[in-house]
Amino acid sequence: MLIKKCDKSSIFRILFAFSLALLCISGCLEKAAIPSQQPPSALSDQPVDSILQMDYDVELSRDLFRLQGNLLLPGAANLAYVLLNASLRKERRPILTTKYLLMQIESSREYGFEICKSCRLESGEYDCLLRVEGPQGVIAEGMRKVSLKQSGSGPKGWSPAEEAAFWRMIEENKREENERDGGEEPD
Numbered sequence: 001m002l003i004k005k006c007d008k009s010s011i012f013r014i015l016f017a018f019s020l021a022l023l024c025i026s027g028c029l030e031k032a033a034i035p036s037q038q039p040p041s042a043l044s045d046q047p048v049d050s051i052l053q054m055d056y057d058v059e060l061s062r063d064l065f066r067l068q069g070n071l072l073l074p075g076a077a078n079l080a081y082v083l084l085n086a087s088l089r090k091e092r093r094p095i096l097t098t099k100y101l102l103m104q105i106e107s108s109r110e111y112g113f114e115i116c117k118s119c120r121l122e123s124g125e126y127d128c129l130l131r132v133e134g135p136q137g138v139i140a141e142g143m144r145k146v147s148l149k150q151s152g153s154g155p156k157g158w159s160p161a162e163e164a165a166f167w168r169m170i171e172e173n174k175r176e177e178n179e180r181d182g183g184e185e186p187d
Contacts, residue, residue: 052140058128068114079105123150
Protein backbone atom coordinates (compact mmCIF):
# COMPACT_ATOMS: atom_id res chain seq x y z
CA MET A 1 0.00 0.00 0.00
CA LEU A 2 2.85 2.38 0.87
CA ILE A 3 4.50 1.72 -2.48
CA LYS A 4 1.29 2.59 -4.32
CA LYS A 5 1.02 5.95 -2.47
CA CYS A 6 4.62 6.82 -3.36
CA ASP A 7 3.95 5.92 -6.98
CA LYS A 8 0.87 8.15 -7.06
CA SER A 9 2.73 11.15 -5.63
CA SER A 10 5.66 10.72 -8.02
CA ILE A 11 3.23 10.39 -10.94
CA PHE A 12 1.57 13.62 -9.80
CA ARG A 13 4.97 15.36 -9.66
CA ILE A 14 5.87 14.16 -13.14
CA LEU A 15 2.51 15.28 -14.54
CA PHE A 16 2.85 18.66 -12.85
CA ALA A 17 6.34 19.19 -14.31
CA PHE A 18 5.10 18.06 -17.72
CA SER A 19 2.15 20.49 -17.63
CA LEU A 20 4.47 23.37 -16.68
CA ALA A 21 6.71 22.48 -19.61
CA LEU A 22 3.70 22.46 -21.95
CA LEU A 23 2.60 25.89 -20.71
CA CYS A 24 6.06 27.28 -21.37
CA ILE A 25 6.20 25.74 -24.83
CA SER A 26 2.70 26.91 -25.78
CA GLY A 27 3.72 30.54 -25.22
CA CYS A 28 2.19 31.36 -21.87
CA LEU A 29 5.62 32.50 -20.78
CA GLU A 30 6.96 34.81 -23.48
CA LYS A 31 10.64 35.42 -23.98
CA ALA A 32 11.51 38.89 -25.27
CA ALA A 33 13.16 38.92 -28.66
CA ILE A 34 16.77 40.04 -28.59
CA PRO A 35 17.07 43.38 -30.46
CA SER A 36 20.09 42.13 -32.44
CA GLN A 37 17.92 39.37 -33.96
CA GLN A 38 15.48 41.88 -35.45
CA PRO A 39 16.05 43.17 -38.95
CA PRO A 40 18.17 46.36 -38.99
CA SER A 41 15.39 48.32 -40.73
CA ALA A 42 13.00 47.69 -37.83
CA LEU A 43 15.50 49.18 -35.39
CA SER A 44 16.50 52.22 -37.42
CA ASP A 45 13.12 53.26 -38.89
CA GLN A 46 11.62 54.52 -35.63
CA PRO A 47 13.36 56.32 -32.84
CA VAL A 48 12.71 54.75 -29.44
CA ASP A 49 10.63 57.69 -28.14
CA SER A 50 8.21 57.69 -31.13
CA ILE A 51 6.84 54.22 -30.28
CA LEU A 52 5.19 55.44 -27.08
CA GLN A 53 4.01 58.92 -26.14
CA MET A 54 4.23 59.81 -22.47
CA ASP A 55 3.51 62.87 -20.38
CA TYR A 56 4.20 62.95 -16.66
CA ASP A 57 4.79 65.22 -13.67
CA VAL A 58 6.94 64.66 -10.61
CA GLU A 59 6.15 65.93 -7.12
CA LEU A 60 8.41 65.71 -4.09
CA SER A 61 7.81 66.34 -0.44
CA ARG A 62 9.90 65.51 2.60
CA ASP A 63 8.20 62.13 2.95
CA LEU A 64 6.76 61.27 -0.49
CA PHE A 65 7.92 60.73 -4.07
CA ARG A 66 4.98 60.99 -6.50
CA LEU A 67 4.96 60.59 -10.27
CA GLN A 68 1.76 60.70 -12.32
CA GLY A 69 1.06 60.88 -16.00
CA ASN A 70 -0.38 59.36 -19.16
CA LEU A 71 0.83 56.92 -21.81
CA LEU A 72 -0.41 56.56 -25.38
CA LEU A 73 0.63 53.85 -27.82
CA PRO A 74 0.02 55.15 -31.36
CA GLY A 75 -0.21 52.80 -34.32
CA ALA A 76 -1.83 49.42 -34.82
CA ALA A 77 0.23 47.20 -32.51
CA ASN A 78 -0.79 46.21 -28.98
CA LEU A 79 1.64 45.35 -26.19
CA ALA A 80 1.26 42.55 -23.64
CA TYR A 81 2.65 44.82 -20.92
CA VAL A 82 4.74 47.89 -20.14
CA LEU A 83 6.88 48.27 -17.04
CA LEU A 84 7.40 51.81 -15.77
CA ASN A 85 10.66 52.12 -13.86
CA ALA A 86 10.95 55.44 -11.97
CA SER A 87 14.28 56.38 -10.41
CA LEU A 88 15.06 59.40 -8.27
CA ARG A 89 18.69 60.53 -8.28
CA LYS A 90 20.63 63.23 -6.50
CA GLU A 91 23.99 64.22 -7.96
CA ARG A 92 23.94 61.11 -10.21
CA ARG A 93 23.56 58.90 -7.13
CA PRO A 94 20.40 56.75 -7.03
CA ILE A 95 18.18 57.59 -4.06
CA LEU A 96 15.21 55.31 -4.75
CA THR A 97 13.64 53.23 -7.48
CA THR A 98 10.07 52.02 -7.87
CA LYS A 99 8.18 50.15 -10.59
CA TYR A 100 4.64 50.08 -11.98
CA LEU A 101 3.23 47.44 -14.34
CA LEU A 102 0.48 47.99 -16.92
CA MET A 103 -0.94 44.93 -18.69
CA GLN A 104 -2.63 44.51 -22.10
CA ILE A 105 -1.79 47.91 -23.61
CA GLU A 106 -4.03 48.63 -26.60
CA SER A 107 -3.05 50.99 -29.38
CA SER A 108 -4.58 54.49 -29.59
CA ARG A 109 -5.86 54.28 -26.01
CA GLU A 110 -4.60 56.55 -23.24
CA TYR A 111 -3.53 55.01 -19.94
CA GLY A 112 -3.10 56.99 -16.74
CA PHE A 113 -0.72 56.02 -13.98
CA GLU A 114 0.32 57.22 -10.55
CA ILE A 115 3.40 55.99 -8.75
CA CYS A 116 3.91 56.94 -5.10
CA LYS A 117 6.57 55.86 -2.66
CA SER A 118 7.06 56.87 0.94
CA CYS A 119 10.58 58.05 1.64
CA ARG A 120 12.60 60.62 3.55
CA LEU A 121 14.13 63.25 1.32
CA GLU A 122 16.43 66.15 2.04
CA SER A 123 15.96 69.49 0.35
CA GLY A 124 17.90 69.93 -2.88
CA GLU A 125 17.89 69.24 -6.61
CA TYR A 126 16.89 65.81 -7.94
CA ASP A 127 16.65 64.09 -11.33
CA CYS A 128 13.69 61.80 -11.98
CA LEU A 129 14.27 59.21 -14.69
CA LEU A 130 11.24 57.36 -16.08
CA ARG A 131 12.05 54.35 -18.25
CA VAL A 132 9.28 52.42 -20.02
CA GLU A 133 10.07 48.83 -20.96
CA GLY A 134 7.99 46.41 -23.02
CA PRO A 135 8.45 42.85 -24.28
CA GLN A 136 11.06 44.06 -26.81
CA GLY A 137 13.09 46.16 -24.33
CA VAL A 138 13.18 49.90 -23.61
CA ILE A 139 10.37 51.75 -25.43
CA ALA A 140 10.71 55.27 -24.05
CA GLU A 141 12.73 57.22 -21.55
CA GLY A 142 12.39 60.66 -20.00
CA MET A 143 14.15 62.77 -17.40
CA ARG A 144 12.74 65.61 -15.29
CA LYS A 145 14.62 67.91 -12.94
CA VAL A 146 12.77 68.60 -9.72
CA SER A 147 13.70 70.42 -6.55
CA LEU A 148 12.62 70.12 -2.96
CA LYS A 149 12.73 73.43 -1.13
CA GLN A 150 13.53 73.64 2.55
CA SER A 151 10.38 74.56 4.45
CA GLY A 152 10.74 76.85 7.43
CA SER A 153 13.32 76.51 10.17
CA GLY A 154 12.33 73.08 11.42
CA PRO A 155 10.15 70.09 10.73
CA LYS A 156 6.60 70.71 9.60
CA GLY A 157 4.16 70.67 12.50
CA TRP A 158 1.31 72.49 14.16
CA SER A 159 1.38 76.17 14.89
CA PRO A 160 0.91 77.13 18.57
CA ALA A 161 -2.70 78.16 17.83
CA GLU A 162 -3.48 74.82 16.14
CA GLU A 163 -1.96 72.88 19.02
CA ALA A 164 -3.92 74.90 21.61
CA ALA A 165 -7.17 74.30 19.68
CA PHE A 166 -6.44 70.57 19.57
CA TRP A 167 -5.90 70.34 23.33
CA ARG A 168 -9.03 72.42 24.00
CA MET A 169 -11.03 69.97 21.90
CA ILE A 170 -9.56 67.01 23.83
CA GLU A 171 -10.44 68.62 27.17
CA GLU A 172 -14.00 69.40 25.99
CA ASN A 173 -14.49 65.80 24.86
CA LYS A 174 -13.30 64.51 28.25
CA ARG A 175 -15.61 66.92 30.06
CA GLU A 176 -18.65 65.87 27.95
CA GLU A 177 -17.84 62.19 28.48
CA ASN A 178 -17.62 62.65 32.25
CA GLU A 179 -20.93 64.55 32.32
CA ARG A 180 -22.65 61.71 30.45
CA ASP A 181 -21.19 59.13 32.82
CA GLY A 182 -22.25 61.21 35.83
CA GLY A 183 -18.70 61.38 37.09
CA GLU A 184 -16.68 64.29 38.30
CA GLU A 185 -14.39 66.32 36.13
CA PRO A 186 -10.73 65.26 36.42
CA ASP A 187 -8.21 67.75 37.77
